[in-house]
Amino acid sequence: MRTVFWLAASLCPVLLPACQPPGEPGAPAADVAAEAQAIRDVNAQWLAAVSARDAAATAAIYLPEGRLMPPNAVSALGSAAIAEFYRGIFELPNLSVSWTQDLVEVAESGTLAYDVGPYSLAYDGPSGRVEDRGKYLVVWKKVNGQWRVAAESFNSDLPLQ
Amino acid sequence: MRTVFWLAASLCPVLLPACQPPGEPGAPAADVAAEAQAIRDVNAQWLAAVSARDAAATAAIYLPEGRLMPPNAVSALGSAAIAEFYRGIFELPNLSVSWTQDLVEVAESGTLAYDVGPYSLAYDGPSGRVEDRGKYLVVWKKVNGQWRVAAESFNSDLPLQ
Numbered sequence: 440m441r442t443v444f445w446l447a448a449s450l451c452p453v454l455l456p457a458c459q460p461p462g463e464p465g466a467p468a469a470d471v472a473a474e475a476q477a478i479r480d481v482n483a484q485w486l487a488a489v490s491a492r493d494a495a496a497t498a499a500i501y502l503p504e505g506r507l508m509p510p511n512a513v514s515a516l517g518s519a520a521i522a523e524f525y526r527g528i529f530e531l532p533n534l535s536v537s538w539t540q541d542l543v544e545v546a547e548s549g550t551l552a553y554d555v556g557p558y559s560l561a562y563d564g565p566s567g568r569v570e571d572r573g574k575y576l577v578v579w580k581k582v583n584g585q586w587r588v589a590a591e592s593f594n595s596d597l598p599l600q
Numbered sequence: 601m602r603t604v605f606w607l608a609a610s611l612c613p614v615l616l617p618a619c620q621p622p623g624e625p626g627a628p629a630a631d632v633a634a635e636a637q638a639i640r641d642v643n644a645q646w647l648a649a650v651s652a653r654d655a656a657a658t659a660a661i662y663l664p665e666g667r668l669m670p671p672n673a674v675s676a677l678g679s680a681a682i683a684e685f686y687r688g689i690f691e692l693p694n695l696s697v698s699w700t701q702d703l704v705e706v707a708e709s710g711t712l713a714y715d716v717g718p719y720s721l722a723y724d725g726p727s728g729r730v731e732d733r734g735k736y737l738v739v740w741k742k743v744n745g746q747w748r749v750a751a752e753s754f755n756s757d758l759p760l761q
């Protein structure tokens with residue numbers, strides 16, 4: 440029996456690329472650290488697209504069926520609605536918007552992830568500078584080898600005036 | 601070579617429970633439909649705990665290190681802060697709160713998931729009934745065989761007054 444086991448185990452890497460050792464159920468774990476870095480890289484593209492006021496490039500960070508769930512407005516569903524949302528944001532005078540990723544957590548399968556962190560947003564309003572800060576939650580999905588935003592929610596830390 | 605392949609393939613189910621057929625990289629997929637149903641079941645417990653105004657039972661739906669990210673307040677981090685948040689909510693007179701799960705999506709590994717849907721919230725305020733509606737995004741994580749909330753964000757659909 441031991442011989443049979445060793446035979447199967449030694450053939451496994453050659454013939455069955457996804458074989459797991461016995462007693463280790465589940466996925467050949469994705470390299471979650473590498474996947475988290477890939478998400479950080481896409482996040483950097485996202486920040487760059489926002490900085491460039493490029494609504495189409497910003498919307499392209501989301502899945503075609505992505506959900507942007509902003510406060511005090513209904514969700515923007517899909518690329519066209521998301522680009523439209525960003526066009527509105529980009530019209531705000533002297534807009535400054537930024538966020539940082541406090542935590543990026545990737546599922547063992549390397550297909551789903553989320554991140555959270557603080558954001559800051561400021562622009563010139565009718566009666567002076569408006570300054571907001573809060574936190575976001577983003578769900579990422581890997582589709583065709585690319586991490587894209589499946590859903591995003593955010594809200595202010597500041598009390599209602 | 602064909603014989604060797606069949607030998608390895610036929611041994612595989614006996615000796616290597618997690619073997620995958622060649623050419624199918626990745627996890628022996630979790631039963632994502634069953635996992636989604638498990639999340640719906642925990643969500644029903646969550647609604648019941650809220651309905652019973654039980655802050656401890658409600659907080660227990662979250663991971664011990666869970667994040668509750670409410671609008672117009674800083675995040676509640678961890679069980680104690682989350683229970684405290686719910687105690688405040690449960691003091692609202694004639695509170696009515698509910699939500700429905702529009703979408704539950706589970707990672708192939710069966711360890712991470714998210715759901716989204718609409719919520720409604722109403723209570724008697726100082727100057728009459730306050731009625732809010734909006735949407736939520738919840739990230740779920742399976743730990744020790746139990747689905748728990750890792751992070752939750754929500755916000756109103758209604759324009760600022």
